[in-house]
Amino acid sequence: xxxxxxxxxxxxxxxxxxxxxxxxxxxxxxxxxxxxxxxxxxxxxxxxxxxxxxxxxxxxxxxxxxxxxxxxxxxxxxxxxxxxxxxxxxxxxxxxxxxxxxxxxxxxxxxxxxxxxxxxxxxxxxxxxxxxxxxxxxxxxxxxxxxxxxxxxxxxxxxxxxxxxxxxxxxxxxxxxxxxxxxxxxxxxxxxx
Numbered sequence: 461x462x463x464x465x466x467x468x469x470x471x472x473x474x475x476x477x478x479x480x481x482x483x484x485x486x487x488x489x490x491x492x493x494x495x496x497x498x499x500x501x502x503x504x505x506x507x508x509x510x511x512x513x514x515x516x517x518x519x520x521x522x523x524x525x526x527x528x529x530x531x532x533x534x535x536x537x538x539x540x541x542x543x544x545x546x547x548x549x550x551x552x553x554x555x556x557x558x559x560x561x562x563x564x565x566x567x568x569x570x571x572x573x574x575x576x577x578x579x580x581x582x583x584x585x586x587x588x589x590x591x592x593x594x595x596x597x598x599x600x601x602x603x604x605x606x607x608x609x610x611x612x613x614x615x616x617x618x619x620x621x622x623x624x625x626x627x628x629x630x631x632x633x634x635x636x637x638x639x640x641x642x643x644x645x646x647x648x649x650x651x652x653x
Contacts, residue, residue: 468514475507482507 482503490499498506546568553562560570576584591597598606 468518472511472514475511479504479507 482500487500490497491503492498493503545566549563549566549568553559554571556562563570
């Protein structure tokens, strides 16, 4: 018999056919197979034990698969209830003075209390400040103090402004002496004497 079995069903069918052939052609003949001598009835019982063992394992696997499905179904229905119980116990007894004892009775671990040292807090504050500086992060009051300025640039095609008002009148007296090359001028808004 070749060692190529596809599944338990085809193996059992093959063994049943072999048993029928042995019954038909070797019903009264003892056989020596694989170094062992078998009487016809013993050989039939030996082959049938293989079929029975495979049938039992197939049935056991089917039962196991059904029990796994049943367990998964009950787990899916029970898990939300378990979470709700945990939330209820935690909310009612989580902050109580005897929280460790009550939570332990349910099999829950109490909340861990984190205590930070002064060094850890100082390092965290310094790191936070350095991060805010690096990112240029500002609070609302700091942002309110920041105002933009608009740079003033002349238009590229602007003409210089020419005044159309009359020039001031300059008067000079003939008696005043002035240094050579200097022209006497009066203040712009003062009347001449």
